[in-house]
Amino acid sequence: MLTIGQLAAYAGVTIKAIRHYHERGLLAEPDRDSSGYRRYSAGDAVTLIKIRTLAGAGVPLARIKDLLDADPDALAAAIGEIDRDIDERITRLQVTRDQLSQLRGGDWLFVSPQVADYLDDLRNLGVSERAVRVERDGWILMQTASPEAAASWIAEKRELMADPEFRDLYLAHDAAYDWSPEDPRLPGLADRTRTWLTTHPSRSECEPVDNPAIARLAAQSQPGASSPAWERLARLMGASPASG
Amino acid sequence: MLTIGQLAAYAGVTIKAIRHYHERGLLAEPDRDSSGYRRYSAGDAVTLIKIRTLAGAGVPLARIKDLLDADPDALAAAIGEIDRDIDERITRLQVTRDQLSQLRGGDWLFVSPQVADYLDDLRNLGVSERAVRVERDGWILMQTASPEAAASWIAEKRELMADPEFRDLYLAHDAAYDWSPEDPRLPGLADRTRTWLTTHPSRSECEPVDNPAIARLAAQSQPGASSPAWERLARLMGASPASG
């Protein structure tokens, strides 16, 4: 006959766990010896190892309790189910591992794949990290408000980026962020932008999304995301569609 | 700006979890609107997805809190560590899955491999399941008391099973369990057993282990594990070494 410590060592379980199983009714309380110590049989060891194996597989104790006195067929069925569950957990762990590796490596985790691709395009174009971050945050807000609308907008915008003049304007606006508000290039840039806007009517019903000013709009909620040069640019463009 | 429900939906997390992260200091409490609702920014969504990813990998919340404002090098190191941890958990899950499959398939899980082999030998010999179970339980008790001694005994016993006369005696004792106590074969079996015991002095210091009577000894703790025929057999063998 075994003491609780011997049983625990044999089954590879802590003493505390055994008492826990007693409390939950998984393992019957054995008889006590004259001093009140619990005394276990070999059958208890067999049961305990079953419990440990099932618990190690993540089966809840309440379910283990049922399985222990289920008929062999039910047990076999349950084991099959648990087995599939383990497989699923393994694949989920592998997914998690992949996601972890993406934590160091861009925005893939935070936005839809389409937006992530778009952000990568921006980076390849030489857009500043600041602008990329502002775009990312804007797209997150849009995706939250309406994932379908964001999906169609992002498609439209990626198409737009194929236009060299638009790309040029985008990069110029990005660069202008750091210019002095008295920079002589600002009026010309404002003119070019206005011209582009009038010759390229937006197809989407939400105009600001389609031009670089979206960055300023999205940025309004973030302190310090605008600049003196951009403020002047906005004034120069006057009542352009972007300012509404 | 997002409500807590929108943020939760975007990040794939429950509202309750977000509030929990606020309590734990993982995610800063955002400003409230006029009605006291929390209002979130896109940056909160980015942080929350980081939290979710790390938490999904099993990283404790307290550690996530540290990692969120750690420098990139420390984060990369931590991610490497977490990655190894996930690998380990995957292999452990695979081991668990193997053990699970053994739950339906014998005694492999409950005793040492040597004892499991021995029990399989017994089954192949045609020994009754009752006797196998009694042997298994006896070996569990022995292994718990002294794994090394049990290891040498099991080796000795498997050697012994190579002796045809011993095998024969073992099977006869097993079969005798179900005989009538008046069965005329019992005196002859008692004689054969006594003869074998005198011509085969035990090498181990613990004699009962080396002969079939171990089954009876181990069974004494289990009610109903003996039988009328066995009782008579014990009386017939008189003061044999097995009866002590």
Place this chain on the structure above:
DNA sequence: GCTTGACCCTGCCCCTGGGTCAAGCTTCGA
């Protein structure tokens, strides 16, 4: 203007699967 349903707020207790500590008894080995 009123209702209805969805959403949000705080605060509390509950769960699993144990770990840890305390205070006192028993058993074992030298």
Place this chain on the structure above:
DNA sequence: TCGAAGCTTGACCCAGGGGCAGGGTCAAGC
């Protein structure tokens, strides 16, 4: 014979939330 190790019960603690209570808010439809 004495100290170390082992056993007893009981109470409290942890993560990571879930669920419920009891209430406030908001937007739409009638």
